[in-house]
Amino acid sequence: MIGILLRQRLRRDRVQLLLWIAGTAAMAGAAVSGVTQSYGDLEARTAVLATVMANPVILMFRGLPSGAGEEQVALFLILPFLAMLAAFMSAFLAVRHTRAEEEQGRAELIAATPAGRVAPLAATILHGALANILLGLLVGLVYVASGYPAAGSWVAGLAAASVGLCFLGVGLLAAQLMRTSRGANSLAVWILVATYVMAGLGNALGTPSDDLTRMESSWLAWLSPFGWAENTRPFADDAIWPALLAIGTGAVFVGIAFAVQAVRDLGEGVVPQRRGRTWAGRSLGSPIGLVWTLTRGSIVGWAIGGLLTGLLATSLASVVNELGTRIEAVQTLFEALSQTGGLEAGMVVIFYIIVGVLASCAAVQTVCRARQEEAHGTGEPVLASAVDRVRWLGGYLVIALIAVLLTVAAAIAGSMLGAAGGDWSLVEDAVVAGVGQAVAACVFLAVTALVFVLAPRATIVVGWMLVLIAVLIGLFGPLFSMPEWLTSLSPFAQTPTLDAGAVDVKGGWWLVTTAAVGAAASLALMRRRELHPSG
Structure with a gap:
């Protein structure tokens, strides 16, 4: 049954996922040409990073500086946006195939079949995981095709996909907590925005290197999946474990979502609906x-x-x-x-x-x-x-x-x-x-x-x-x-x-x-x- 439901989800989302994934990969590729044309020499890249260090508020809207190399500056400029697109895609996918299905009454029909209530959730997890794996692979291929080092290219793809997998778990849990798809999407988006800002503040409060080309994040960035992705530092450290931290957090949220679904009634949420007023206003x-x-x-x-x-x-x-x-x-x-x-x-x-x-x-x-x-x-x-x-x-x-x-x-x-x-x-x-x-x-x-x-x-x-x-x-x-x-x-x-x-x-x-x-x-x-x- 999981295979049938997975095929149904892939067929239903084929256009949306194509746009999300292709758009993310295209943005990764466009960043390469943009950096090459705008900051083609080392002196310009070094001056940009020095100015950023002197005005850390800019770091709230960009990534984490890891060096003045062309590929390092490219990831500094674009990685947070790649991760954000993956996060939006995953959170909306999770809510669309869980809470929205309950609102439309389709989840109840599927639950009455041998699929039960577990198979649809499992199929959604596989669906979201495959989408993020494909997104990460395409991002990595874009950088490999651009002539960047292979190790850093694949770490960049992993970093973007890891944030998507984390927010797949966030979306699934939000769908269990809230009674409407609108409420679940809003909760997921607010968490996304809060963690993005948290990573930006963590970078802004960090410690710059002596040559002003690298910034060490403060502890605040380590509370955010965006901060974990940026601290993989593609083309510099190529650290995989921060991305694994994001994936693990997503897995924990998925486990909690399974536990909550097992104890709640179909169509209900953990967070109760707000009671309306007895008398309507004019x-x-x-x-x-x-x-x-x-x-x-x-x-x-x-x-x-x-x-x-x-x-x-x-x-x-x-x-x-x-x-x-x-x-x-x-x-x-x-x-x-x-x-x-x-x-x-x-x-x-x-x-x-x-x-x-x-x-x-x-x-x-x-x-x-x-x-x-x-x-x-x-x-x-x-x-x-x-x-x-x-x-x-x-x-x-x-x-x-x-x-x-x-x-x-x-x-x-x-x-x-x-x-x-x-x-x-x-x-x-x-x-x-x-x-x-x-x-x-x-x-x-x-x-x-x-x-x-x-x-x-x-x-x-x-x-x-x-x-x-x-x-x-x-x-x-x-x-x-x-x-x-x-x-x-x-x-x-x-x-x-x-x-x-x-x-x-x-x-x-x-x-x-x-x-x-x-x-x-x-x-x-x-x-x-x-x-x-x-x-």
Whole structure:
């Protein structure tokens, strides 16, 4: 039975896993060419690492320096992102094939067969393990094909896969603890973000070497699977045991997940549901109020992320200006990323691309909630009342727009705090960049809504994959020397910016038109769209 269930999972996830794994391998390969072109000589790499050591806050967003060699710098720049992609893939896979199956009622049908309740969980573990093994092998092959030492290449692949295996266990345990797939995914993501930040802080608080090319992590990084992966130090120490520590931790979580499943009722979770109020508030009397109640927690989370990103955008500007003044390659790189002439303004633009990504995620998640409500059957009672289809979907679009505006507004407020006592001219750059990224996020809002109307079952996959692809080509495209025509396809790269005191609109009007037409078309087509309650 395990073999049958495993084949079913592989067939069901073949497209998603292909995108996750191929995208991770492509990012690993792109880092090689990016480092070769941007930091081709030892002097430039040494200067970059010295600047990083002098400003350890940068280590919160990168890896752990292990030397000034080309392959060592490549892993310093990209390894945390490879591990993060593996972690997201594994956690979502675990929840999708366990808790989500219980929500849809399919797990109960399988449990009534000879497969029972253990075989599906075992098949999911094998499924996730195979996906991470393939991801690790492809990452290692990419570096071997690039001419890097074989030992370090395979350690790099193992490091990324080990974090994925750890979060496979995290996702499985979260699925046992929480009663809904949404709650399980949220718990897994918050653990992922917390451990990523913990590893970054651990690196920032570490001890640099005398030649400023290597950093020894503090104890805090050793509490995080990301810290374990980085301390494998591919192409330097090639240590395997920290990766085994991550794999072992994942195995412990898997064992706990089996134990919890054995004692809980099907469809229930360990964490009890929060009891609702006896009397509903006035806001629940309208579709917009209902959507806000359902999504406000996640929206606040995205807004907090925007606030922190905006704060860093202006507070780190002077650091980047110093770095660009010393290293010409860095100045060229930032100008390519931001497409502006000044380093400090370019730093703001780059950070606001991240704000745009956060705002887009908030919008896509809100629109995807409409699909979840429809699939779970909870949207049908609302539509059975005086609320028609257009008004129902319109509520999600309005709240998604509010989520975008709140995230961007929080980022601008953070930039004001970061500029206090410094260069207030950067706030103007932040406002222009923030408005532009809000428009870009609205494009994803409209396109996801259109997919929801035309192909509802593809809403969640298409919505999130569009954001991921746009991030890869818009944010990492210039860094990895992708063709200009390709990077220009990303809405994040077409937003207005402030250049020499004048606003460069770029593709801003096209973004506004696309967002408006897409939203209007989704509402118009929703009039005749039938419900598709099945997941």
